[in-house]
Amino acid sequence: MTSAERVICNPLDLAYRYQDIRFSGTVNGMKLGEPRRSVHREAADPSIVLYRGRYYMFVSMSGGFWHSEDLVRWEYRATSKLPALDYAPDVREIDGALYISASRKEDNCPFFRSTDPLSDDFVEVTPGTFPFWDPNLFQDTDNSVYLYWGCDNKTPLYGVRLSDTFSPIGDPSPLIRSDVSAHGWEQLGEDYVVVPPQTEREKRVALVVGTDPYIEGPWMTEHEGTYYLQYAAPGTQLNTYADGYYTATSPLGPFEYSLDSPFSSKPGGFITGAGHGSTFQDRHGNWWHAATMRISVNDVFERRIGIFPAGFDDDGVLFCNQNFADFPLVVPDGPFDPWTPPAWMLLSYKADVVASSSASGHDPASAVDENVRTWWAAASREPGESLTVDLGVCKTVHSLQINLADHELSGVAPQASEGADMGHSWRGIFPSHQSAEIVVEISKDGQEWTVVRDSRSAGGDAPHAFIVLDAPQQTRFVRVTSGRLPFDGVFAISGVRVFGAGDGDAPCPVRARASRVDDRTARIEWDAVAGAIGYNIRYGRHPEKLYHSWLVYERTALDLRSLNAGAEYWVAVDAFGESGVASGESVSVK
Template sequence: MKKLGSLMVILGMAVLLHAQDMRQDTYCNPLNIDYTYMIYNSDKDISYRSGADPAVVKFRGEYYMFVTRSNGYWRSKDLLNWEFVRPGRNWYPQGCNAPAAHNYKDSVLYVTGDPSGAMSILYTDDPASGNWEATPAILHDLQDPDLFIDDDGKAYMFWGSSNVFPIRGMELDKNHRFIKKGETKELFALDMPKHGWERFGENHTDTVLGGYIEGPWLTKHNGKYYMQYGAPGTEFNVYADGVYVADHPMGPYTYQKHNPVSYKPGGYMNGAGHGSTVLGPGGQYWHFASMSLSINVNWERRLCMFPVGFDKDGIMYCDTRFGDYPRYAPAVPGKAGQFRGWMLLSYGKPVTASTTKGNFNPSALTDELTKTFWLAAANDERQWVQIDLEKPADVHAIQINYHDYQSNMYGRYEGLHHRYVIEGSLDGQNWNVLVDRKESYKDTPNDYVELAIPQFARYIRYKNIDIPTPNLAISEFRVFGLGNGKAPLAPKKFTLERHADRRDITISWEPVKGAQGYNILWGIAPDKLYSSWMVYGNEGKHLMKSLTTDQKYYFAIETFNENGISQLSAVKEVE
């Protein structure tokens, strides 16, 4: 009986370890999908994965996601688990570019976005098959198109990707091959002298080049038309989506007071621009967008998703607070998209590794900087990396973000996979398995695992088994959970100084002892603090260059560390 009992315990532990890889109540940006390797820098021997400009639509109970130059697209039942669909008949040879997609009354799914800018509209009633038909008419000079068919059956095409030309639109004859009907109309352009967030460059600091306006996407909600657009440039931390609102698809459009709508300039993975908005499970809207990685090239990107809302005044907003921390998954009733409350345990903590190649040191794994990474001297089962959390903590989730270092891979590959084990320990001597990926044959370049049962540990160790790239490189090894200390206090001496250039403001505060960082929250009313900027470190000052010149704002600030979040400071007004 004792032997049987011991056997049952062992079997129970095996089931538990397997279950740890199956729980999916949360997700974490960037999205963990099998990104395609790009080919348009292959002449320079630059190999990297990328995913950008996502167009996500619901069709017959499933969701389809079309992504720039991916040689196919993805399908999902829950907006969380994505399966790649290899296209068959009539797909774009190098994949679509800045694609558009539209579901017409659940009868036909339309897609367009040829890289050349000259394209027919593809359609199918069975997107899971990969087979498409093409309308015989060709539309010309379209970059970053957006096809929209209204409830009355009238069809429209919007497009734009330029630092010179505005977003434009035209009506199409849906009943006659989608040929152009009527005149092209200019809808709106960037207004950089007025809208600070539309300025080019990292942190909007480039004063020479003009920003780009691109990627229109039209969402209809409660009879209003919300035209989203990306700016100022996909490679920057401040890449965002703004919105204009109208009573008709062709306008006139009015700039929404709360802008940008989708904005994530701080934290680990930055950017939230050139996206799409889709109605997900339970009636919750979601915004999918592009995040900047930009290590190998500027166009190296990842995907993200954030919950979207429309308030009582019809203001569209997107929740990006703690935007690259664990959040409730779309299918969790009543909580979808909300911040889970798990803090980052690994930030700034000591790291040791089996080997290191060059100057790519393991300290990069806990610095929350996207462009740094650890490179192992070999790629085999002897490689490991270990984080000392310095104090025992409750570990709830782990994210491994792999990096492509001289990967020499181009295009779409079958059978890529990441196999590894993550262990936890209280003393650095006795280890328990937290994540078991020994038998995993999935391609998981940004793998996120929620543990079925939280584990109390001080040391967290990654042990490599098999990855698809020639080099083992990881940009960030992130451990989430809750420490057992005290949450920090709210900052004191919180001050706002709006500059003579009213697009700019300096936010100052007295640094808080024990803080990892701060969230600056702001908006157009005390109860509309929809925007946030995560700032790590304790400098106590931050320059923001993203305001609208004629808009009054309200600001507040909170402190966070591995133990939790402070109370929000008093809200302050700035004219």
Template sequence: MVINTRDTYCNPIVLPDYPKLRAISRADRQDVWGRSGKVMLSEADIMREAGLEISDVQLLYADVRSHEYGRIAENDVRATADPTVCYFDGRWYLYTTSGGIYDSDDMVHWTAHFDDTWMPISAPMAPTVERFRGGYYATANSTPLHIADNPLGPWRLVGEWTLQDGREVLCNDPMIFADDDDRLYLYWGLGISIMGAELDPERPNMFLTEPKVLFQFDPENWWERFGAGNEDWFRGFIEGSWMVKLNGTYYLTYSAAGTEYFNYCMGAYVSDSPLGEFKLQPSNPVSRSRTGFIKGGGHGSIVRGPKDTLWCFYTIPVSADAIMERRIGMDPVGVAADGSLYALTGCDVPQFKPGILERPEDGNQAGLVQLCTFKPTLASSYAPGHYPLLAVDEALHTWWQPAEGDNKPQFGVLLQGKYFISAIRLMWKDIGLHFDAGIDVGPYQYSIEYSDRAEGDYWTTLVDATENEIDLTVDYRTFDPVLAVRVRITITGSPEGVTPGLLDFSIFGVSAYHRKNKGEERV
């Protein structure tokens, strides 16, 4: 088929007005909900009451996270994760940690919306939304149930999660699921186990059944073990549940084992009923990318897209300045012959947007390759330790940074050959960002030029974003193919008080020398 790059997208997905994360200092969020003095049942309390054995997993995990050893941040950052994507009345809605709400009519171009009533501090952790009986119900980590008449809000409080005996429950990493028989369920769990319960349809914050432990951390499931190499047989961490029903089978996905690790992933249990008994699907994990540029694949959601295709939205670790510095990816999902869900997680080159291919789960790449990785680079300047090569090293935690006083930074790459280029991806690093000091974020402005000659001052403008007013921490641009040997970017504007850095500079295209009918044709 003929490739039209305007029919493509590239991970991480492009979201305007990326959420803020304090990495240097954290705002005091104690008593956000005004619930001081309340005694609320935790996940561990419920398990103890049920007579179930509790390991030291959660305690040890919290202990590991409490140390700042080797994690001294230089900047506050932009970050979001834990995507919940829903389809309501012809539009997709994306709800993320610490962010506003995004909507889209094609799953690629998203518009940001902000509402002060969004549960209600506009910065929920791991939010979930479900439509039930005409209302849109929402909750998040340690958050009461809320409702709206519109998926964008405004939102109003329904009440705390409450057991049949009247006691209130603290539910973390929750997921609300409306079945097709007009019954409503809640899934949750953060560390020890994944739990579930049926909710009262007339009073959806009230539990209709007792909480049930659906499964627990099992070190025999290698993807659940803690560590970058899943090396710790004693510790694990499971969270981020998501329910999807396909052809009568209930797939309960969950995440493991640490969002800061590149092997962050999603596994799945299956059942023929929403509360089990659940068994591991034959092949796991569902979503995982350990190598390449786009890594991770944990804590996400699976949603139907155009032409009845399935798509997985997931969390990508960056972890340059904070373990919660993250981005979001999207890749196709399929069902294998053995009934297992699988996602093509980790695609780091342009692929066709939803609705172009009938079966994207069989392969969705658009045939464009990354042309910059470890190619010769040149820059107008660089700060100590942030060399130009670090913008093209296929790593999300290194970056090129211009030297202090460079007021018009320029960065270029020699492609070492002739290529037809038709897409570019920029990932910015906000150097010097410190919200407590009054330094905020905003749009980057720049121009990109190309040359079909290896030397000399012969340049043609390819992308003119010198008047850009859209705040994009990830920027993906497509254009008609041009023959190029060199490409350079000139940064003409950045947020006040911020030094622009490039986490990634990627050019995508195809060689000017390509095979045809077993011969070689020179273009």
């Protein structure tokens, strides 16, 4: 494949499976609201391994798995041999075979084995001996096998060595717990701000779920004799969902917290969240980190998958490059620098938009506001509804991403035939659905149009269709028209995102002003500059290692509440526009 064919854009464009969730309104005997139903796509908690030259990805609530030869194109494969409704499926290679397990809070968790997943050869090797949640298997360099698990806001993450029959050897060891007083990023709340419950319902919910962060989703990586125990916090429904880590010189510790946590964090941009994932190497030795990205509008667990370049620096610090983590990214066919900048810049932010019709509260502008949690929706369910973006002038366009939204499907989708009662909710996964059909056209003048995607004939389900043009095109208008949609629902778009190269100069650099507010918070301010559509705030514990980032639009200040107490920080603010990025100079946070 050419380099143009090896470009991806988060969230990954997967055939995410539709869920049918019917909430009873009551949890543990306490009424939290009225019964409701949600039908939406979901995938989370990605576990990716390279096995026999192919990448396999298992995610929650999929009824199967995805596989890929190149990390670019993923194909879904259904299976009825694995428990579809067990959350956070884990896959690791053990003694030359793939082993899969998943989560059960009350029943023993089974383990499955496969040497040829594409032939659906999954076999249960043991029904398990104890329940666990968010499991992760790990085989050490001496071939001993360990299991890590945990997902709670009260109990720690655990680890134990396993026998050849996958039974625990000895008692599980408690490994790590949350420490909000020292780890700012573990704090609950959107942007780490905790809003006290106001309504009676919110107070009841707080009584049930508590006010402490969830520590969950362990993943173990050994690198040059150091064991990196990665974990997620504070909650999957938050923009601050992230992965941090502890290190040790043995698989069960004792573990020491890394002040470079969180290493995977994406609180800003089009789609946020980068927690509960897996760290793996590709066939060229490059490191990657896959993680959960949130929408959480139709339902708390409405989520997507993202993949980010990762690595270990010379000091053994684990990092992810998430500076422009939802911009186009080249997946190289060989070794590469994980800090390679985005392939193209955003050209469509707050462009003019018109639509064939609009549902109340879902105007066309919602499709270009760089927020996956807002969307335009048509006023009818008829095929042929359309949305047209006007970039204002012709621009050099290289690629487009069309992000579809699930709009009020609970009123039109049939009930899933198979599922399970989870106590507070009944849930099922639709085994199949009508693929989303769209036609994407571009034009210089709004009169003559060129079709760049027509899924009515191409087939395939692409809810986050990423379209790389054969060659860059001078384009002013982008039009997206609907064909048939899943469950014959309303045409809805959360983002028409146009990428390319602007014709002007990059913005001028800005200089950050930073001050420490308290142990876990810094105030960052800067002056707006001409030509900037947004700013990327990079920060870290060394002026040359600004490994964390937070992308914002139309702001000139940010409170970083994610710091670790007792650690010194440096920060830089990069201005970015349609023509590039102006890197700011790092300054000390005092």
